[in-house]
Amino acid sequence: MGDEMKTLDPQKLNHATRSDYRMVAAGREDENVRMLGNGRPFYFELINPRSPRQVQELYPVLQAEINSGPHSDAVKVRHLLKVESINLKAIKAAEETKNKTYCALVWVHKEVTEEMLNTWKDLVNDKFTLQQKTPVCQLQRWASNGCLVALSFIHVFTVKSILPLFHRIRRVQAIRFKCIYSLAVKPAFDMKDETLDPRKRHFVTVHIHAQAGTYIKEFVHGDLGRTKPSLCDILKENVQMVALDMIDIDIVWPPARKVDIWYGNDNRKTAQMARV
Numbered sequence: 001m002g003d004e005m006k007t008l009d010p011q012k013l014n015h016a017t018r019s020d021y022r023m024v025a026a027g028r029e030d031e032n033v034r035m036l037g038n039g040r041p042f043y044f045e046l047i048n049p050r051s052p053r054q055v056q057e058l059y060p061v062l063q064a065e066i067n068s069g070p071h072s073d074a075v076k077v078r079h080l081l082k083v084e085s086i087n088l089k090a091i092k093a094a095e096e097t098k099n100k101t102y103c104a105l106v107w108v109h110k111e112v113t114e115e116m117l118n119t120w121k122d123l124v125n126d127k128f129t130l131q132q133k134t135p136v137c138q139l140q141r142w143a144s145n146g147c148l149v150a151l152s153f154i155h156v157f158t159v160k161s162i163l164p165l166f167h168r169i170r171r172v173q174a175i176r177f178k179c180i181y182s183l184a185v186k187p188a189f190d191m192k193d194e195t196l197d198p199r200k201r202h203f204v205t206v207h208i209h210a211q212a213g214t215y216i217k218e219f220v221h222g223d224l225g226r227t228k229p230s231l232c233d234i235l236k237e238n239v240q241m242v243a244l245d246m247i248d249i250d251i252v253w254p255p256a257r258k259v260d261i262w263y264g265n266d267n268r269k270t271a272q273m274a275r276v
Contacts, residue, residue: 020047026094026249027212034245037101039076041091041253043083056082079254087255094251095212099181101248102216104206105188106231109238111201112187116237123234124183132176133226135218178214183207185235203242206231217241 025042029035063080066072110116188203189196208216215227220241222230232239 021045022047024088024091026091026098026251026253027100028095029246030217030244032244034243036103036245037247038249039078040246041094041249041251043088043091081254083254090251090253090255094249098212099250100210100212100214100246101250102208102210103245103247104208104216104220104241105243106204106206106220107240107242108202108204108235111198112204114191117185117187120185120235124185127179127181128229130178130180130214130219131228132178132215132218133223134174135215135223136226176213179211180208180214180219181211182209183234207247216244 022045023042024045025040027040059080059082063077066080067076108116184207186205186207187201188205189200206220208219210216210219215223218227218230220231220239222228222232
């Protein structure tokens with residue numbers, strides 16, 4: 001899930017709940033990927049709390065303390081409330097089942113023109129399927145952790161890590177098929193500004209709505225041909241990613257709460273209460 005949650009102060013949670021905790025988030029990203037939009041759904045599992053029944057009034061107070069802490073400029077939380085264990089399956093399943101929306105800042109080797117943008121509109125209208133092999137960065141991590149990995153790139157180089165027999169762990173380089181549901185390319189500068197520095201006319205923003213588990217960075221630059229088609233293939237231009245933000249995850253969290261509404265003569269009606 002990246003480092004966005006590492007900035008939360010564990011002392012605040014320990015002090016408020018009098019317990020240890022385990023944190024689970026919906027998916028994960030690289031450390032340099034920001035989580036914007038509606039935020040990343042997550043939950044804390046309290047371990048051996050001294051007060052098993054936490055009062056509802058505790059959560060707004062704890063939320064305010066986290067959002068006013070020393071790392072509040074980097075990470076904030078919202079909708080902090082108690083959820084039932086039956087609702088946790090949605091978070092655990094989000095990594096592989098929930099689609100995600102990203103916004104990438106991309107550099108193009110040519111100055112971006114109106115004609116290029118019009119051409120790209122025709123190329124990215126329909127959804128399509130990617131074929132992605134295990135990323136090179138993942139293979140490098142396996143090699144550094146003591147796995148036998150052979151990388152072969154056409155016209156580039158061949159790398160083979162030689163390790164003792166007891167360290168050799170063979171990894172299958174999986175081929176995954178992932179769907180891109182929508183793709184929109186827009187200039188990251190004012191097209192009408194004639195005084196703009198020409199170097200800034202090489203940047204575009206790419207909004208990507210993709211299936212869960214898609215390697216977005218590798219989709220943009222192609223990962224030495226291991227992702228097909230890549231954004232380079234689609235736009236027919238040499239492009240490189242500069243920055244990546246996650247905008248949204250297709251999951252409703254926290255779930256709606258049920259509340260009891262009492263009427264006269266002890267009649268009761270259960271209703272759904274939206275998120276606070």
